[in-house]
Amino acid sequence: MxxxxxxxxxxxxxxxxxxxxxxxxxxxxxxxxxxxxxxxxxxxxxxxxxxxxxxxxxxxxxxxxxxxxxxxxxxxxxxxxxxxxxxxxxxxxxxxxxxxxxxxxxxxxxxxGFERGLIVAYGLANDGLTTQGGVPRNPLHLAVLCEIGEAGLPGPMGLLQPLLNLLAARARRLGVDRELIARYGA
CATH class of the missing domain: 2.60.120.10 (Jelly Rolls)
Structure with missing residues (x-):
């Protein structure tokens, strides 16, 4: 290195x-x-x-x-x-x-946060926890990635953003964000 x-x-x-x-x-x-x-x-x-x-x-x-x-x-x-x-x-x-x-x-x-989100996203994909397109299968994981990487949905998909925000808040309460960051060394 x-x-x-x-x-x-x-x-x-x-x-x-x-x-x-x-x-x-x-x-x-x-x-x-x-x-x-x-x-x-x-x-x-x-x-x-x-x-x-x-x-x-x-x-x-x-x-x-x-x-x-x-x-x-x-x-x-x-x-x-x-x-x-x-x-x-x-x-x-x-x-x-x-x-x-x-x-x-x-x-x-x-x-x-973008850096951590990218590391976590690739870790999830390598563990088989995403679709073939790289989207996390677990909606809490997706919400965490969008939040920490500060990625929002544009256009009509933006209507889903409030739902992702709610899921991200739930993931934080459950410690999912901390778990993913610790698991993948982000």
Whole structure:
């Protein structure tokens, strides 16, 4: 392991369900430093549209073609090209090609909850506790991930957000959030 952001070791996680690999290049110090991750995404891979309230995501394609949908507009980035998803704007990423795509994401400001949520989500997937698309089977787990990673549902799916908020509150009361963070070392 190599050190990043001071004394923190570099961490690479793999989602065996999706085949994605994420390397944390820099974890936030909680004082405004960015979170920086590098993602390797298989063909047809990607995530669902979502929004974040308190940080922007800056994407840089490293190799292949990175598909982004930001605010309803589709973009296709080649190596070296960049795009930003501002807080509050629905966005998602995907691999439209037949080759692996590699890209860097920088969250400004960094977000420790996002980092923990990603680690927990990949842990759940690796333990077989998600659908093949990576969505937790347990609604309490899903609610915890949305809350700690600050991921909201956009558009008509946003109507489910109050229910997710209630489930997240119940999960906190039951200690599900603490259990998941402890279980997956997040």
């Amino acid at each position: 190599t050190a990043v952001a001071g004394s923190q070791p570099r961490l690479t996680i793999t989602n065996r369900c999706l085949g994605d690999r994420v390397t944390f290049l820099q974890r936030t110090d909680g004082q405004g430093s960015p979170t920086v991750i590098e993602i390797e995404l298989l063909p047809s891979g990607g995530n669902a549209a979502h929004v974040h309230r308190s940080f922007d995501e800056h994407f840089t394609c490293l190799s292949g073609t990175l598909g982004l949908e930001v605010g309803g507009r589709k973009l296709y980035l080649k190596s070296g090209e960049q795009a930003t998803a501002r807080s509050g704007v629905p966005h998602r990423f995907f691999n439209p090609g037949t080759e692996l795509v590699s890209f860097r994401v920088e969250l400004r400001p960094g977000h420790a």
